Amino acid sequence: MNSKKALSKFSKIALIFIFIFLKTPDAFSQKNHSMAHENNAVESKIDSIISLLTLEEKVDMCHAQSKFSTKGVERLGIPEIWMSDGPHGVRAEISWDSWDFAGWTNDSITAFPALTCLAATFNPELSGAFGYSLGEEARYRKKDVLLGPGVNIYRTPLNGRNFEYMGEDPFLASKMVVPYIKGVQKNGVAACVKHYALNNQELWRNQVNVEVSDRALYEIYLPAFKAAVIDGGVWSLMGAYNKFRGQYCCHNELLLNKILKKDWGFDGVVVSDWSGAHNTYESAMFGLDIEMGTGTDGLGSTTANHYDHYYLATPFLKSLKAGDIDESVVNDKVRRILRLMYRTNMSSNRPLGRKNNQEHHDVARKVATEGIVLLKNKNNFFPIKDENITIAVIGENATRSMTAGGGSSELKPQFEISPLEGLKMRYKNATIVHSMGYATGPSVYDAVIPSKLDADSLRVEAIKVAKNADIVLFFGGLNKSHLQDCEGADREQFNLPFGQDELLNDILRVNKNVGYILVSGNAVEMPWLNSINGVIQTWYLGSMAGYAIADVISGDVNPSGKLPFSFPVKLQDNAAHSFGELSYPGKDYNQVYKEDILVGYRWHDTKKIAPLYAFGHGLSYTSFNITDIKVDKKAYTPQDKIKLTCQVTNTGDLEGAEVVQVYIGKQKSKVKRALKELKGFQKINLKSGGQKAVEITIDAANLAFYDESISDWNLEKGDYIIYVGNASNNIAETIKVNIK
Structure with a gap:
């Protein structure tokens, strides 16, 4: 077909669509009406089902029947609900009554990068692809609820679970979590956003009571959850282990009943974190819908933890029969559970899912390469060109699996390319010599189990290898072990473990040409930074880790990640x-x-x-300039949108991507404020010499603070400063605007 005919055919199709929409100007409202009608039909079905259920059947739906499932109602054809960890990949199958692996041979999956890496991409579109791919894998594994993503705020670098979250900024987390959720749920699998709320440390997580101001609660710790509910339409949510203002978060009247279900209109299911419920009355009355994990051995060794003894099991049933709790309470929980089912395992148009396919591997590699952050690059140490050189690769993190361990986010990938493998496959002409240099213990609890390898021998060998190399790449940082980046405990030190600092200093005495490859989900102390030529933050990258790291080190991919904390x-x-x-x-x-x-x-x-x-x-x-920064006007009403435009130019020799970041601060505020806060960002890819106009729109209303005196949001009038740059401490220009 020639171009004129193709254009003609396209034009006819376009005209048909235009005609349809002209004839039906309310096409979109008709679609919304259709959806509302469908929702009403589902609610009517749910009403009819609830009327058929016995009280015992209703209660059975509100608590676990195994480690990761809840009962259905066989006589009515209502299915079980099957859940799975986690946010970076579908966890290996777990036994019915214990935390042991079930021993399946067909439960290997694609391990995607950790969420710190996803946040570092500053790319919401890529987050959607991540969520969709992960949702496909969960659907293939016949899961109804995927326990993720996590959006707890990065408050301390000692939190062992920070690698599962999306950083320290509520705006960034909000923008990244929404497409992830939508992507997962397109597969008929419910995302389960967690851990609501204030679960910002693992130490004492089951006992600690958190006290925080309303301002900090609403401005810092709740926005990503709110976005997940209101903008993402998430179908389930997991409570946190800790207490908030004296009440456990898994049955917290303020967090669950008032804020989540009333103020935000959440119509989904609240799931307890495993063993996060502590009381029958509060679990029933204060917002919990499904209780999971109470008693860790199920039927394994005693009847004491039998599923019928859960707080929302027999004790709940007795309270209902005694009239201490009204039946409307259990009906609301069952209604939410059935609504979840109609969205997942009782949906009539659910896709089939896929796993370990090339598209998923491509998404995992894309997220990994876009999330890797180049922190330092003295004298253009990176990229390292493929030449006839000797590269000393030092460190256990060059070979250690980073999909194992970590707690509930542990994974069983079909494969995992280590950094050493990736480098060897990329650098065909180089001589690559690996030396462990340091070693941890043999298990995921190796922080308290010393390695059987002799530390002095490892150190001597590493120094010898480094001395004879042209370039040293030191793979250090943390791993997903107890007391490091791992669920259940916080880090006990900010500096690097296993004598890495000392080893690095020893290597620098024999070879100054050293680059540090930091593998971690957390910030670490870097006393040796001034002596190092380059530093790359690589996170936990999953199945494609080695390929992605080699992509960036070699320059096959230009790094574009930005720190999310x-x-x-x-x-x-x-x-x-x-x-x-x-x-x-x-x-x-x-x-x-x-x-x-x-x-x-x-x-x-x-x-x-x-x-x-x-x-x-x-x-x-490469290098970028952000110029011609301006706003559409100088004064705005609370209903206005602030339209900021700028030009981004790639002034270097290579194609690359830059993230324009827009922060806003209030001058002479009547309340304590941060100097500035992230309110907009956009990632732009440009060829060498390329230029692109960027427009970022910010709702003026989003400049409000949470006013504790009125228990509501308050937008101050007066002057605000807009800061535009490519990092929170690298601002290209400021602009003053006024809110009327």
């Missing part, structure tokens, strides 16, 4: 740690968030404490 110089520079024991980890299991709203870069900016690396920081192998 601040790196303090020393631990005391972090806000949570600057106020002493009561602020972290707490005193007598009580904790006060004394830094209030000044989390992360807000603290560094406002208190003028320079970070080691700032939120939003990330270098490139």
Whole structure:
């Protein structure tokens, strides 16, 4: 077909669509009407089902029947609900009554990068692809609920579970979580956003009571959950282990009944974290719908933890029969559970799912390469060209599996390409020699089990290998082990474990040409930074880790990741740690968030404490200019949108991507404020010499603060400063605007 005919055919099709919409100007309202009609039909079906259920059947639907499933009602054809961890990949099949693996041979999956890496991409579109691919794998494994994503705010770099979350900024987390949720749920699998709320440390997570101001709660710790519910339409939500204002979060009247279900209109299911329920009356009355994990051995060794003894099991049934709790309470829970089923395992148009296919591997690699952050690059140490050189690869993290361990986010991938493998496949002409240099123990609890390998021998061998190399790549950082990046405990040190600092200094004495490849989900102390030529933050990258790391080190991919949290110089520079024991980890299991709203870069900016690396920081192998920055007008009403435009130019020699970041601060505010807060961003890919106009729109109403005096949002009038740059500490220009 020639171009004219093709154009003609396209034009006819376009005209047909235009005609349809002209004839039916309310096409979109008709679609909304159709959806409303469908929802009403589902609610009517749910009403009819509830009327057929016995009280015992209703209660049975509100608690677990195994480690990861709840009962259906066989006589009515109502299916069981099957859940699975986690946010980075579908967990291996777990036994019915214990935490042992079930031993299946067909439950291997694609391991996707950890959510810190996804957040570092600053690419919501890519987050949608991540969620969709993960949802396909969950659907293939016949899961109804995927327990993720996590959006708890990065408050302290010691939190063992930070790698599962989306960083320190509520706006970034909100923008990244919504497409992830929508992507998962397109597959008829419910995302389960977690851990609601204030689960910002693993130490004492089952006992600690968190006290935080309403302002910090609404401005910092709730926005990503709110976005998940209102913008993402998430179908389920998991409560947190900790207490908030004296009440456990899994049955918390303020968090669940008032804020989540009433204020936000959440119509989905609240699931307890495993063993997160503690009381029958509160579980029934304060917002919990499905209780999971109470009693960790199921039927394994005793009847004491039998599923019928859960708080929302026999004790709940007795309270209902005695009239202590009205039947409308269990009916509401069952209604939500059935609604979840009509969206998942009782949906008539559910796709089949896929796993371990090339498209999923491509998405995993794309997320990994876009999320890797180039922190330092002295004298263009990176990229390392493929030449006849000797590269010493030092460190256990070059070969250690980073999909195992970590707690509930552990994975069983079909394959995992290690960094060493990736480098060897990429650098065909180089001589690559690996030396472990340091070693951890043999298990995921190796932080407390010493390695059987001799540390001195490893150190001597590493120094020898480094001395004879042209370039040293030191693969260090943390791993997904107990007391590191792992569920169930926090880190006990901010510096690097296993003698890495000392080993690195020894290597620098024999070879100055060293680059550090940091594998972690957390910030670490870097006392050796000035002596290192380059630093790359690589996160936990899953199945495609080695390929992605080699892509960036070689320059086959130009790094474009930006830090989703601040790196303090020393631990005391972090806000949570600057106020002493009561602020972290707490005193007598009580904790006060004394830094209030000044989390992360807000603290560094406002208190003028320079970070080691700032939120939003990330270098490139090319260079960019952000120019011609302007807004559409100088004064706005609360109903207006602030339209900011700028030109981004790639002034370097390579194609690359830059993230324009827009922060806004209030001058002369009547309340305490951060100097500035992220309110908009956009990622732009440009060829060498390319230029692109960027427009970022910000609702003026989103500049409001949470006013505790009126228990509502309040938009101050007056002057605001807009900061535009490519990191929180690298601002190209400021503009003053006025809110009327």
